[in-house]
Amino acid sequence: MIKFENVGFRYDxxxxxxxxxxxxxxxxxxxxxxxxxSGAGKTSLITLMYLGNIPTEGKITMFxxxxxxxxxxxxxxLRQRIGVIFQDFRLLPxxxxxxxxxxxxxxxxxxxxxxxxxxxELLDWVGLxxxxxxxxxxxxxxxxxxxxxxxxxxxxxxxxxxxxxxxxLDDEIGFRLMGLFExxxxxxxxxxxxxxxQQIIExxxxxxxxLMNGTVIQDDKETRAQKIRHVF
Amino acid sequence: MEPxxxxxxxxxxxxxxxxxxxxxxAKEKFKKIDVESTLLPKAVLEGSPLSVIVNxxxxxxxxxxxxxxxxxxxxxxxxALMTFLGVLALSGTFALHSxxxxxxxxxxxxxxxxxxxxxxxxxxxxxxxxxxxxKDLYASLSKNPxxxxxxxxxxxxxxxxxxxxIGNNLNLGEIALPGLLAVELRKSDAxxxxxxxxxxxxxxxxxxxxxxxxxxxxxxxxTDTLRTLAxxxxxxVGTITIVAIAIAVRxxxxxxxxxxxxxxxxxxxxxxxxxQFQRHALILSLKGALLGTxxxxxxxxxxxxxxxxxxxxxxxxxxxxxxxxxxxxLVPFLISFITILTSHVTVLRSLAKMP
Numbered sequence: 001m002i003k004f005e006n007v008g009f010r011y012d013x014x015x016x017x018x019x020x021x022x023x024x025x026x027x028x029x030x031x032x033x034x035x036x037x038s039g040a041g042k043t044s045l046i047t048l049m050y051l052g053n054i055p056t057e058g059k060i061t062m063f064x065x066x067x068x069x070x071x072x073x074x075x076x077x078l079r080q081r082i083g084v085i086f087q088d089f090r091l092l093p094x095x096x097x098x099x100x101x102x103x104x105x106x107x108x109x110x111x112x113x114x115x116x117x118x119x120x121e122l123l124d125w126v127g128l129x130x131x132x133x134x135x136x137x138x139x140x141x142x143x144x145x146x147x148x149x150x151x152x153x154x155x156x157x158x159x160x161x162x163x164x165x166x167x168x169l170d171d172e173i174g175f176r177l178m179g180l181f182e183x184x185x186x187x188x189x190x191x192x193x194x195x196x197x198q199q200i201i202e203x204x205x206x207x208x209x210x211l212m213n214g215t216v217i218q219d220d221k222e223t224r225a226q227k228i229r230h231v232f
Numbered sequence: 233m234e235p236x237x238x239x240x241x242x243x244x245x246x247x248x249x250x251x252x253x254x255x256x257x258a259k260e261k262f263k264k265i266d267v268e269s270t271l272l273p274k275a276v277l278e279g280s281p282l283s284v285i286v287n288x289x290x291x292x293x294x295x296x297x298x299x300x301x302x303x304x305x306x307x308x309x310x311x312a313l314m315t316f317l318g319v320l321a322l323s324g325t326f327a328l329h330s331x332x333x334x335x336x337x338x339x340x341x342x343x344x345x346x347x348x349x350x351x352x353x354x355x356x357x358x359x360x361x362x363x364x365x366x367k368d369l370y371a372s373l374s375k376n377p378x379x380x381x382x383x384x385x386x387x388x389x390x391x392x393x394x395x396x397x398i399g400n401n402l403n404l405g406e407i408a409l410p411g412l413l414a415v416e417l418r419k420s421d422a423x424x425x426x427x428x429x430x431x432x433x434x435x436x437x438x439x440x441x442x443x444x445x446x447x448x449x450x451x452x453x454x455t456d457t458l459r460t461l462a463x464x465x466x467x468x469v470g471t472i473t474i475v476a477i478a479i480a481v482r483x484x485x486x487x488x489x490x491x492x493x494x495x496x497x498x499x500x501x502x503x504x505x506x507x508q509f510q511r512h513a514l515i516l517s518l519k520g521a522l523l524g525t526x527x528x529x530x531x532x533x534x535x536x537x538x539x540x541x542x543x544x545x546x547x548x549x550x551x552x553x554x555x556x557x558x559x560x561x562l563v564p565f566l567i568s569f570i571t572i573l574t575s576h577v578t579v580l581r582s583l584a585k586m587p
Contacts, residue, residue, distance in 0.1 A: 052497050054587050072584075073501075080499030090494050094297040103295060107500045 001190050002026040007058030017214055018044040024218045031185045033201050034194040036211030042194040046161050050084045051075055083157030085165045089148040091136040098132040101150045122150045142169050162193045296488050298512035307480050311520025314473045319528025319560055321465040326556030328455045341420045344442045347411035351438055365436040366411035372435050378417050378424050385412035474574050481509055481578045506579040510572050517571035521564035
């Protein structure tokens with residue numbers, strides 16, 4: 001599904017590499033945590049994964065397409081298969097919670113009836129049924145994060161990328177949302193979650209992409225098994 | 233004339249086949265044009281301008297807060313002013329056109345013969361001489377085969393002609409008047425006019441032939457210049473409108489860069505984003521253009537009334553034909569169509585720079 005080969009990225013020619021020589025492969029339906037200290041380049045890596053930036057070197061293959069050789073017009077269709085939960089939520093401030101969540105479906109020009117039923121159902125599920133028409137500024141940090149999560153998963157993406165998705169949530173809602181991710185993963189969605197939350201990493205025990213000094217170290221199955229043995 | 237090379241039936245068939253093949257290739261090529269990848273909106277390529285406007289308005293959803301900007305009023309006012317100027321220029325063009333038509337119509341094959349008050353060597357002719365020569369000319373030219381009709385202009389008719397310049401309180405007894413003959417010819421090519429001129433000269437030394445073309449051509453040239461000027465003004469106004477819309481759209485794009493980028497990351501195509509800008513620009517331009525057109529029509533109508541009631545024939549009556557009026561009514565829709573195209577192209581060009 002996703003293959004990074006010797007990928008490097010820097011914001012401009014004079015700046016240092018944010019990530020360099022990154023190699024990993026994510027199989028369809030896999031579930032990974034992306035960990036690493038602050039400033040290690042987790043957000044930059046996620047940005048490359050949702051095609052928000054183009055790598056300065058190396059090759060990214062997504063859904064079987066070499067990104068460097070993919071036409072700009074075809075990138076839109078690839079992006080439509082990716083759901084992203086941004087660390088800063090990036091909700092549109094002038095749109096209600098309902099309209100923010102409906103955005104991916106509107107982009108896909110789904111019928112209004114489908115939009116209304118799906119969005120309402122999901123907002124109820126994330127506990128925001130009573131806040132459908134509220135603007136983001138009227139919602140708490142946790143509520144905004146739930147809107148962002150609902151927006152990312154509304155169209156059941158093939159790839160879900162989440163940058164610290166449980167950062168502003170209390171434990172109960174955090175675990176409930178992790179349950180939603182598990183459910184989506186079982187339905188075939190490939191998931192990458194950037195997190196610092198050790199409790200979640202240990203509890204769910206998915207393989208880890210560790211970012212160290214701008215480079216990714218991908219846990220193999222044996223390392224993961226050792227970790228789980230160590231935890232229990 | 234016989235063709236140099238005559239084709240045999242076989243050659244003709246071969247040529248026809250070749251032509252058909254080329255036509256098919258051209259059709260195939262046309263089919264392959266990627267509508268999505270062109271800068272023009274798909275609707276523009278496939279529908280009429282009116283359907284483009286209606287479809288743009290129908291798409292009511294805004295993801296971007298485009299209608300909440302402070303520059304909205306400025307853009308509406310600017311477009312209204314530009315449209316107002318455009319409508320005035322257009323009205324002027326149509327009024328000048330109908331004025332020229334009015335001047336020219338009915339003047340074909342018509343000439344005037346004038347027996348001047350003053351002879352070539354500077355002597356003032358007596359009224360009796362002028363009257364005698366006028367009557368002689370009338371009698372002679374009535375029998376001329378190229379003359380269809382001839383008429384002596386009486387003093388009261390001459391007074392009507394010159395009253396716009398010297399008023400109606402004229403005492404004709406105090407002023408020497410020329411002799412005037414209004415002549416309608418059966419045809420008026422250069423040869424006929426030359427023959428007529430010779431005939432006139434044999435009868436009267438003081439008469440000369442005036443074709444209306446001589447004085448009318450200068451006037452028509454002048455009105456043509458004014459019309460060209462009005463057309464240039466319309467073009468300038470159109471260009472300013474396009475530039476204003478393009479700047480407004482670019483400003484909006486830059487203000488909402490983050491939102492646009494987010495939509496892009498979510499998979500929104502350039503066309504999806506462009507549609508929202510199109511609708512916003514269309515609503516602003518429709519508001520401005522309708523206002524400007526209404527003002528323009530009001531001013532044109534007022535000028536028409538003023539020219540009609542001026543009380544003097546020196547000021548020509550400004551009149552816009554029915555066709556001209558219909559064209560003016562189309563101005564807001566034309567501006568709206570231009571707006572859609574401008575905003576679409578501007579947005580696509582800017583978005584193309586995004587990854």
